[in-house]
Amino acid sequence: MSDKPTTIKEIAKILKISVSTVSRALNDHSSIGLTTKMRVKKLASELNYEPNQKAIQFLHGKSLIIGVILPELSESFFSTAISGIEDIAYKRNYTVLLAQSHDDAEREKLLVEKMKTQRVDGLLVSVSKTTSTYEHFEIFKKLNIPVVFFDRIPPIKDIHYVASNLETGTYEAVNFLLKKGHRTIGMINGPNTLVASHERKEGYIKAMMSNRLKFDPSLIVSCDLSEAGTIEVMDTMLNHRRKPTAIVTFNDYVALFAIRYTRSLDLKGIDFVSYANLPIINYMDYTPIASVEQFPYKQGKKAADILIDLINKPKTESGAEQAYFNIVVESELVISQSK
Amino acid sequence: MSDKPTTIKEIAKILKISVSTVSRALNDHSSIGLTTKMRVKKLASELNYEPNQKAIQFLHGKSLIIGVILPELSESFFSTAISGIEDIAYKRNYTVLLAQSHDDAEREKLLVEKMKTQRVDGLLVSVSKTTSTYEHFEIFKKLNIPVVFFDRIPPIKDIHYVASNLETGTYEAVNFLLKKGHRTIGMINGPNTLVASHERKEGYIKAMMSNRLKFDPSLIVSCDLSEAGTIEVMDTMLNHRRKPTAIVTFNDYVALFAIRYTRSLDLKGIDFVSYANLPIINYMDYTPIASVEQFPYKQGKKAADILIDLINKPKTESGAEQAYFNIVVESELVISQSK
DNA sequence: GACGTACGGACAAACGTTTGCGCAGATTTA
DNA sequence: TAAATCTGCGCAAACGTTTGTCCGTACGTC
Numbered sequence: 001m002s003d004k005p006t007t008i009k010e011i012a013k014i015l016k017i018s019v020s021t022v023s024r025a026l027n028d029h030s031s032i033g034l035t036t037k038m039r040v041k042k043l044a045s046e047l048n049y050e051p052n053q054k055a056i057q058f059l060h061g062k063s064l065i066i067g068v069i070l071p072e073l074s075e076s077f078f079s080t081a082i083s084g085i086e087d088i089a090y091k092r093n094y095t096v097l098l099a100q101s102h103d104d105a106e107r108e109k110l111l112v113e114k115m116k117t118q119r120v121d122g123l124l125v126s127v128s129k130t131t132s133t134y135e136h137f138e139i140f141k142k143l144n145i146p147v148v149f150f151d152r153i154p155p156i157k158d159i160h161y162v163a164s165n166l167e168t169g170t171y172e173a174v175n176f177l178l179k180k181g182h183r184t185i186g187m188i189n190g191p192n193t194l195v196a197s198h199e200r201k202e203g204y205i206k207a208m209m210s211n212r213l214k215f216d217p218s219l220i221v222s223c224d225l226s227e228a229g230t231i232e233v234m235d236t237m238l239n240h241r242r243k244p245t246a247i248v249t250f251n252d253y254v255a256l257f258a259i260r261y262t263r264s265l266d267l268k269g270i271d272f273v274s275y276a277n278l279p280i281i282n283y284m285d286y287t288p289i290a291s292v293e294q295f296p297y298k299q300g301k302k303a304a305d306i307l308i309d310l311i312n313k314p315k316t317e318s319g320a321e322q323a324y325f326n327i328v329v330e331s332e333l334v335i336s337q338s339k
Numbered sequence: 340m341s342d343k344p345t346t347i348k349e350i351a352k353i354l355k356i357s358v359s360t361v362s363r364a365l366n367d368h369s370s371i372g373l374t375t376k377m378r379v380k381k382l383a384s385e386l387n388y389e390p391n392q393k394a395i396q397f398l399h400g401k402s403l404i405i406g407v408i409l410p411e412l413s414e415s416f417f418s419t420a421i422s423g424i425e426d427i428a429y430k431r432n433y434t435v436l437l438a439q440s441h442d443d444a445e446r447e448k449l450l451v452e453k454m455k456t457q458r459v460d461g462l463l464v465s466v467s468k469t470t471s472t473y474e475h476f477e478i479f480k481k482l483n484i485p486v487v488f489f490d491r492i493p494p495i496k497d498i499h500y501v502a503s504n505l506e507t508g509t510y511e512a513v514n515f516l517l518k519k520g521h522r523t524i525g526m527i528n529g530p531n532t533l534v535a536s537h538e539r540k541e542g543y544i545k546a547m548m549s550n551r552l553k554f555d556p557s558l559i560v561s562c563d564l565s566e567a568g569t570i571e572v573m574d575t576m577l578n579h580r581r582k583p584t585a586i587v588t589f590n591d592y593v594a595l596f597a598i599r600y601t602r603s604l605d606l607k608g609i610d611f612v613s614y615a616n617l618p619i620i621n622y623m624d625y626t627p628i629a630s631v632e633q634f635p636y637k638q639g640k641k642a643a644d645i646l647i648d649l650i651n652k653p654k655t656e657s658g659a660e661q662a663y664f665n666i667v668v669e670s671e672l673v674i675s676q677s678k
Numbered sequence: 679g680a681c682g683t684a685c686g687g688a689c690a691a692a693c694g695t696t697t698g699c700g701c702a703g704a705t706t707t708a
Numbered sequence: 709t710a711a712a713t714c715t716g717c718g719c720a721a722a723c724g725t726t727t728g729t730c731c732g733t734a735c736g737t738c
Binding site for chain 2: 052090
């Protein structure tokens with residue numbers, strides 16, 4: 001009784017009907033009589049019958065598992081995203097096979113292998129910072145397993161991805177600062193290799209243009225995002241012939257470093273705007289006055305939805321043009337509660 | 340070629356040997372000749388053969404999946420824990436089926452159902468705050484599927500669990516403060532209903548006792564952990580006839596609230612010790628001088644290890660005494676880098 | 679030359695489920 | 709009344725792998 005789970009066979013034997021009839025009855029197949037259906041369902045629930053998912057998945061050649069590879073599970077942005085991913089996967093009857101690369105390209109490669117071995121039906125990836133080659137994802141294309149990239153998009157063509165467009169939010173951010181009266185706005189940007197850096201820059205430029213202001217490229221500086229790097233570029237900024245009265249920072253960490261540094265210099269009056277990565281920022285004293293929100297939860301949901309859509313999409317005939325999802329979740333400026 | 344994955348059958352056909360021979364060859368069975376083994380393995384790797392896990396799992400009646408139900412994936416403590424869980428699961432060839440209850444007892448019940456349907460081999464649970472009945476876990480006992488509770492332990496007997504003992508860390512914390520010369524140490528504790536509050540209190544008392552100091556119960560105050568609540572109890576503390584020179588706070592949030600409040604009052608010289616929940620705390624200016632670390636990553640690893648051990652343990656004969664794992668991960672005081 | 683004994687490999691069953699096909703009996707249609 | 713259609717159900721194959729059993733060949737022993 002409390003040993004092995006009930007199978008469809010046992011039900012068939014007890015009811016003295018065939019296994020196929022039981023199966024069809026449980027699946028409400030039209031060719032089964034109402035009375036038979038009732039009898040089967042009744043007994044099934046009495047015996048606590050649960051269909052063996054493994055058998056079904058095996059039969060259908062589907063695993064109902066989506067692989068998710070993220071750089072760091074403990075980072076707020078990603079753990080929020082995974083929350084969205086899980087919610088969608090759950091809703092659509094998929095299981096999440098979770099793994100983290102710890103921003104290590106080698107480990108990422110291994111994980112991709114593992115996902116292949118586990119025969120995931122689809123893969124959701126936010127590539128590690130150190131990943132520079134992308135052949136390991138090609139295998140999935142060959143196997144017809146959809147891959148959706150998420151947030152950190154590799155610079156290759158013909159891929160599905162979901163990412164936030166930081167241009168919009170940046171545009172709003174700079175606009176906001178201009179409206180507040182700032183005229184010299186600095187930007188601590190990330191490495192030029194990142195798409196995200198480019199978007200920030202574009203947003204900045206567009207905001208200046210649409211306000212008919214001259215764009216001064218020297219006010220945008222690149223930074224490796226470390227504390228030392230931040231301090232270095234802050235020095236550059238502060239010694240600039242046009243010292244900024246407001247600074248847009250690449251992320252909350254950079255903002256924290258920069259704010260701490262200005263305060264250590266007893267500098268006041270510089271307004272900071274950042275990009276929301278850290279929930280805790282709300283609990284702090286000296287924080288950016290506004291923040292570009294990227295909605296990781298929403299992004300995660302969207303990415304999972306697309307991936308599962310792709311999995312269930314009828315096969316494209318070979319040669320047919322494949323459509324690639326390039327979903328952009330618009331970022332948005334959120335102004336901090338004044339305290 | 341690039342369509343369906345290679346199967347053992349195809350290898351057999353190409354090599355004109357039987358499927359079983361191929362299987363045994365790949366598994367290094369002793370009854371297969373060396374030359375055959377070589378030929379099989381060579382072809383297998385050429386064809387990128389990967390054993391179909393679903394088929395194997397199905398055959399063995401094992402899913403190789405462990406279910407993990409946590410209250411909130413986006414909370415740092417839990418996302419760090421899941422990181423540890425995943426690392427162990429990965430290492431031991433298990434897959435993590437992840438779900439979050441959002442601290443909702445109803446949803447938790449549903450998830451437990453779902454896990455049963457998915458036929459997980461084991462379940463790892465940190466119960467939701469609102470869970471008050473525990474029958475939904477009984478089913479697993481009946482089905483002989485091990486359940487390991489994690490961090491948030493339900494108040495029932497005969498269960499496996501892994502949790503941290505905050506008493507040790509608290510003891511160290513208070514001791515540390517005493518050694519630093521503090522004699523009046525306050526504690527902002529959580530609701531009395533929580534086991535965790537009790538452990539903190541015990542640690543506090545033991546530290547005082549072992550230093551032959553009088554324990555003043557009025558120095559320990561209960562708090563609802565909100566900002567308003569924190570400020571309220573801080574007022575109580577600060578107006579206490581014995582104003583504390585050091586305060587142990589229930590968690591980092593409370594510490595932040597309290598520190599912010601003292602600074603808004605221009606109060607200096609109070610040392611804070613907290614319990615580590617937030618990684619970001621390291622990036623901040625005014626932080627606790629020390630922190631009781633609970634090692635969620637380590638806890639997660641331990642819990643996953645125990646669960647998988649239980650899964651693979653030979654069945655206990657009915658009637659035999661079942662041993663329950665009650666693992667306590669000691670908490671530990673970590674002193675902040677002086678800056 | 680009859681025997682035991684390795685060795686290398688094949689055969690087939692089993693896991694639980696779905697599903698195409700076929701086959702009765704009952705009902706409707708011509 | 710015979711033929712066509714419908715209804716309800718059973719048979720058996722299939723998914724990929726492991727594993728117990730059996731079979732044939734070659735070798736060595738008495």
